[in-house]
Amino acid sequence: xxxxxxxxxxxxxxxxxxxxxxxxxxxxxxxxxxxxxxxxxxxxxxxxxxxxxxxxxxxxxxxxxxxxxxxxxxxxxxxxxxxxxxxxxxxxxxxxxxxxxxxxxxxxxxxxxxxxxxxxxxxxxxxxxxxxxxxxxxxxxxxxxxxxxxxxxxxxxxxxxxxxxxxxxxxxxxxxxxxxxxxxxxxxxxxxxxxxxxxxxxxxxxxxxxxxxxxxxxxxxxxxxxxxxxxxxxxxxxxxxxxxxxxxxxxxxxxxxx
Numbered sequence: 001x002x003x004x005x006x007x008x009x010x011x012x013x014x015x016x017x018x019x020x021x022x023x024x025x026x027x028x029x030x031x032x033x034x035x036x037x038x039x040x041x042x043x044x045x046x047x048x049x050x051x052x053x054x055x056x057x058x059x060x061x062x063x064x065x066x067x068x069x070x071x072x073x074x075x076x077x078x079x080x081x082x083x084x085x086x087x088x089x090x091x092x093x094x095x096x097x098x099x100x101x102x103x104x105x106x107x108x109x110x111x112x113x114x115x116x117x118x119x120x121x122x123x124x125x126x127x128x129x130x131x132x133x134x135x136x137x138x139x140x141x142x143x144x145x146x147x148x149x150x151x152x153x154x155x156x157x158x159x160x161x162x163x164x165x166x167x168x169x170x171x172x173x174x175x176x177x178x179x180x181x182x183x184x185x186x187x188x189x190x191x192x193x194x195x196x197x198x199x200x201x202x203x204x205x206x207x208x209x210x211x212x213x214x215x216x217x218x219x220x221x222x223x224x225x226x227x228x229x230x231x232x233x234x235x236x237x238x239x240x241x242x243x244x245x246x247x248x249x250x251x252x253x254x255x256x257x258x
Contacts, residue, residue, distance in 0.1 A: 001132040002139075006091045008041050008069035009145035012170060012210035012231050020071075020233035022214065024049050028062035030237055035066035043214075043233060044072045046085075047096050053084040057126075060089050071147070077103055079110035079118060086111060087125040092145040094172055094212075099154045101161035107148055108167025112141050117167075145169045147212060150200055151177035159200060163207040170231070171204045172212035173197050189217060201227040 011018050018040035023031045026049060034042055044059045046052070051059075056072055063070040071092040074081045082093060095107045109117040121137060128136035146167060150159060151174035163171060175188040175197050184190040197213065204211035205228035213224045214233035225232055 001129055001134060003133045003136060003143055004091070006069075006143040006145055008071070008092055008231075009143065009169065011040070012145075012212075015210070015230050017225065018069075018231040020212075020214075020231060021068075022233050022236040023059065025237050025241075026051050026055050028058040031059045031070075032062035032066070034237065035063040035068040035070070037068075039068045041069040041071055041092075041231060043094060044070055044090075046081075047073045047075050053081065053088060056085060056090070057088045071145075073149075077107055077110075079106070082107075082110040083120050086119065086140075086144065087122055087127050089126040091127075091143055092147065094147045094149055096149045096174070097151060097177065098148040098162065099152050100158045101165050104148050104162045104165040104168050108146060108165060111144050111146050112167060113137050116141075147172050149174050150204075151175075152181040153178075154181075156196060156200060159203055160207065163204060163209050168209070170210040170212060171200075172214075172231075173200045173204075173229075175213075175215060188215065189220070194220060194223075198223060198227045201229050204228070205230075 213229040
């Protein structure tokens with residue numbers, strides 16, 4: 001058996017726009033529904049949720065039958081957690097809070113086997129189809145997509161070196177933490193924050209790397225895409241649910257006759 005091809009990685013390397021959706025609710029049925037909704041990719045978020053690797057596995061299995069590609073964000077730049085997620089079958093990882101080239105290098109080492117990296121070797125894993133993939137250790141890295149998240153002032157200052165780090169496949173601009181780092185907590189729409197996001201996206205693309213972005217600001221989305229974001233997350237499951245519940249409650253509490 002050959003290793004599954006990472007079609008998402010191929011698409012963003014070719015510059016084809018991939019529309020994504022953030023999955024933060026730890027219910028695999030929710031992820032399965034999202035996977036069948038027409039998105040190109042999903043982000044399974046283990047950073048800002050209660051999900052551990054075992055929970056992530058259920059989400060990966062739920063998404064597997066569908067065309068949407070499941071990317072996973074670990075809780076931190078932790079090689080041990082990254083190793084588990086890779087062994088469980090994640091082929092694309094979004095590493096949060098990468099602040100400099102040294103941390104980018106650690107992320108790159110964590111997703112590669114020796115001699116190039118420090119990923120521990122295990123043969124009978126879900127990633128290797130329980131041993132059915134021929135020569136998995138030699139082929140694995142080609143189909144892994146390592147995305148580093150740019151979300152601090154220091155990351156912006158060291159962006160060129162981060163992007164030049166061997167093994168970094170793409171970079172994702174995170175506006176929430178970036179806004180805080182720039183002194184605008186909770187205000188991702190501040191002109192300085194939006195300008196920094198657009199500049200970072202352009203610099204990522206100028207370096208020859210795919211750029212990604214997440215925003216719920218539908219007016220800013222076209223600007224980010226025009227700047228070069230080619231894997232763009234456009235909504236979050238909890239946000240969709242909350243908008244729906246608020247609208248339903250407001251409708252029936254204000255005018256039940258409608």
